[in-house]
Amino acid sequence: MVTDGVRHAMRRAVCGLLDLLFPDECRICEQPLHEISRIPVCLYCLKQPQALDAEFFCRTCRTPFLNRYPLDETGQCSLCRLGLNGFDDVYSAGAYEGNLRKLIHLFKFEGVRPLARPLGNFLAQVLPREQRFDAIVPMPLHWRRRWQRGFNQSELLAREISRRWNVPLRSPVRRKKATVPQAGLTSAQRRKNVQGAFEVKRGPRLDGLSILLIDDVLTTGATASACARALKRGGAARVSLLTLARRDRRGGMDVQTNSLASAAGGS
Secondary structure, X not given: OOOHHHHHHHHHHHHHHHHHHOOOEOOOOOOEOOOOOOOOOOOOOOOOOOXXXXXXXXXXXXXXXXXXXXXXXXXXXXXXXOOOOOOOEEEEEEEOOHHHHHHHHHHHHOOOHHHHHHHHHHHHHHOOOOOOOOEEEEOOOXXXXXXXXXXXXHHHXXXXXXXXXXXXXXXXXXXXXXXXXXXXXXXXHHHHHXXXXXXXXOOOOOOOOEEEEEEEEEOOOHHHHHHHHHHHHOOOXXXXXXXXXXXXXXXXXXXXXXXXXXHHOOO
16 A cells, blocks of 8 residues: 555655656746646745735725725725725735736736636635625626637636635626727726626526626726626626735826736726
8 A cells, every 4th residue: 555655755756857857937936846737836926915905995895095085984985985886895815916916917818727726715715704695707708808818717717716605607797898908098988998898698687696796807996897787787786896906006006007907907
């Protein structure tokens, strides 16, 4: 019988041989990889990202602020007070920077689809267990963008959450309009850009359902709000948004990464 110790030694020997014959490096830190994996990222770079830290947050959309003045006495920002955010609450794994941003780019643009599992774990860690949802819905891509990319990254993430939470995955909404890139647009321009971009498909209605909408990156919330409003037109009672990352727009950080907004498909 092969003991655990022997099995571990054999695994290390095989890993060492493969490293010798097929040396590879972590795609983020460029250090040698010592494990056999379909993910070209070391365990250190796959660590859970730090939560976005701020003293002041909008209680609904969780946008961070430098001070409390954009918030009313209930803790809401102006967009949420005016009802411009179609979603009811937001959860994000971390800020769109550092290793998390690099992981998203590997997953989304370089086609490293096995990253869906660890990234899905990041999402699962920030979603409160007491929350209850009737359906998981991925942010839809326009058919042309999906054809170019070959897959919808939000759908792969949504499958992970659906499996972990045992909640059905549904795709009741489609993106009917190919919008121009959101990069360089103001918040108002972004909202106008995605106006009418989504519609609910024919089929069973969503009457009274609590929906968890999954996306990769949240920027201003314009795209996610447009999709959430479409879901509510289809009957959904509540739409929560769950994203891997959100841009920290305090102190001009969004300007620093503005050139990447189009690539990120920021919501």
